[in-house]
Amino acid sequence: MYCPKCRTEYIEGVTDCSDCNVDLVAELPEAEQSEMENVVEIFTTNNSLEANFIKSLLASNGIECSIMNEHLISISIFLSNAIPIKVAVEPKNEARAKEIIEQYFKDMKQEG
Numbered sequence: 001m002y003c004p005k006c007r008t009e010y011i012e013g014v015t016d017c018s019d020c021n022v023d024l025v026a027e028l029p030e031a032e033q034s035e036m037e038n039v040v041e042i043f044t045t046n047n048s049l050e051a052n053f054i055k056s057l058l059a060s061n062g063i064e065c066s067i068m069n070e071h072l073i074s075i076s077i078f079l080s081n082a083i084p085i086k087v088a089v090e091p092k093n094e095a096r097a098k099e100i101i102e103q104y105f106k107d108m109k110q111e112g
């Protein structure tokens with residue numbers, strides 16, 4: 001099952017996207033599926049809150065992104081550290097997204 005808005009893939013049995021509050025669809029339209037093939041991973045974590053913070057950080061800078069594997073972790077607590085949560089963007093936004101994330105962590109290091 002997929003969210004037609006953010007294109008996140010969900011496990012069977014889930015009926016709506018918890019981020020977008022829309023009903024899931026069995027398949028994405030062809031154009032959207034090919035977009036998903038063209039995303040690049042820019043950040044990986046085992047922490048759902050951190051992944052969503054990065055998504056918010058990028059969105060506030062005008063960069064749309066997808067979070068992958070986030071909902072697989074809720075299947076089993078034993079898998080929570082085994083399945084990385086990935087943040088991905090379109091290739092055209094890769095350099096700028098990495099720059100934003102790098103700057104954020106640099107600023108946090110200076111403050112801490």
